[in-house]
Amino acid sequence: MLTSDKQLVSCIVPFYNAEQTIVDCLDSIVRIDHSKLEVILVNDGSTDKSMVLALNYIEEIKAKNISFHLFENKINSGISSAKNLGMSKMSGEFFFFAGVDDLQKKERISKPLYFFHQHPSTDIVYFDCTISSDSENFSKQRKFPKEMNQENSILFQLKRNHFWSGLFLARNTINEKFDEKISSAVDYDWYFNLFFNHRNINFIRESFLDYKIHENNTSRNLSNSLLNVRKILKKYNFDILKKQLLDKFDHNDVNLSFAWIEITMGKYQKAIDLLNTIKPKAIYLETSFLLGSCYAQLNNYDHAHSYFAELVLKFPNSADCLNNLAVSKFFHANFNKQECILLFKKALEINPRYTDARQNLLNCQREEYQSLKITTKPLRETLIHS
Known part of the structure; x- marks a missing residue:
């Protein structure tokens, strides 16, 4: 292990009607090689069995040194609302979001945390992921542009979103909220919120999770995403x-x-x-x-x-x-x-x-x-x- 387990890390898991993936998601989180962890689940008004499955998993796993906390929106209020609620409840020195249909890798905390120890002025560090689809038998590392570095990353981010909110570890001093008026492209907006608030943003090229492609990915609705991206570009x-x-x-x-x-x-x-x-x-x-x-x-x-x-x-x-x-x-x-x-x-x-x-x-x-x-x-x- 690259770092000490002494620092509490908060993992925020927003979910909505995720009965097919919630157990695998939680199972990958408890296997992360950082034991001092709190898992904050935010049920965003689910109407399926995902809430029951999550509670059953927590009861059965009895993970040492991992605390679970469950909060909920009574009605489905959107991913930004769920993320903001989770951030308001966290108590860790560092935090991250776990997509309910993503699988976290063992080093998901330890290696980014080691980066913070090497770069103490950093506020948030993003990383890469493996993109896969079981239905299409497809798996490949996403990869950042070869020419992108810590200095010029803003030029590439202006072109398209490279920094997703499921792919970071951040200090708890980051308190920028997600815009609840935007229904998609919320990660793109949040990055610019951080950037224009002069947060020190870095990235590393390793992959620490498996991002699953499926029919319910928000960004698949490309026309709606384009409208939201245009709203975002008018904000700053x-x-x-x-x-x-x-x-x-x-x-x-x-x-x-x-x-x-x-x-x-x-x-x-x-x-x-x-x-x-x-x-x-x-x-x-x-x-x-x-x-x-x-x-x-x-x-x-x-x-x-x-x-x-x-x-x-x-x-x-x-x-x-x-x-x-x-x-x-x-x-x-x-x-x-x-x-x-x-x-x-x-x-x-x-x-x-x-x-x-x-x-x-x-x-x-x-x-x-x-x-x-x-x-x-x-x-x-x-x-x-x-």
């Missing part, structure tokens, strides 16, 4: 942040990150203007991909086609480039149905879990061409949802 003063970042980082990197924000907000011409200022070859793929997708969103498929055609020549095994080339071909003068079908199939051979390509293939075969969909932003190295 990103104009001031951009000025600060331009003083600290390469202007190309900063403009690229803020182009992602403009795309998220649906401001495609503003994104194009930013992207056209970017010169270095190192980010050629990302910049050209975003330019192509922006032009497609503006129905300028001649420009979109030229970008994706060039990208496919240079990156023939890029599934998202193949998908977008096929879509732009349909709206371009060079449309050929069979050629588009082959491109979609090749994209799926490279990445069988690529939803846009799979749906586009079906729509193309059905000749439902108006339903063909451009992938707006480059795919993560590891897809989160199928």
Whole structure:
């Protein structure tokens, strides 16, 4: 073990109708290699047997040096409410959230806690996870971007959320609340809440839990998530942040990150203007991909086609480039149905879990061409949802 067990750690487990996973979740928590632990369960108005199963497990396990505390919302009030309730009840020097459908690994506390001992100014340390799906027989470490480090992580976080609230250990001095008015993307919002309150945020690349993909993952509702992300981006003063970042980082990197924000907000011409200022070859793929997708969103498929055609020549095994080339071909003068079908199939051979390509293939075969969909932003190295 890397650290002493003398420091009490609070584990907060919000749950709602989790009868299928609650026992496995709790079982993984009690196997963590840090014995001085309090487990705070927050039942968010469950109507199934998860409450009974949790109580039975606590009664049977009789775990030494682990105390269990159960609180509940009488009605389902949402994940943010449940997390806030749990935070208000914790008494540990450090705390973390355990997703009720996630499995914690043995080192889930000891290794992040060791990081705190090495970096005493840190307020919160995030880490990685393994993403898996039993139904799809799929398991892979998520992985942070290779170029991301402690200094520039904000630039990557502006593009998409890398720091999930189930993947951290934090000091109890963090008291920022989750926004209960936002129904999804709450982790993304909470990160910016921490960042704009000048919390010292770090991360390590190891995986300390298994994140399970299933039909009830909140973020699967992509349209609702997009609406909430746009609300979040309107909450914070990103104009001031951009000025600060331009003083600290390469202007190309900063403009690229803020182009992602403009795309998220649906401001495609503003994104194009930013992207056209970017010169270095190192980010050629990302910049050209975003330019192509922006032009497609503006129905300028001649420009979109030229970008994706060039990208496919240079990156023939890029599934998202193949998908977008096929879509732009349909709206371009060079449309050929069979050629588009082959491109979609090749994209799926490279990445069988690529939803846009799979749906586009079906729509193309059905000749439902108006339903063909451009992938707006480059795919993560590891897809989160199928």
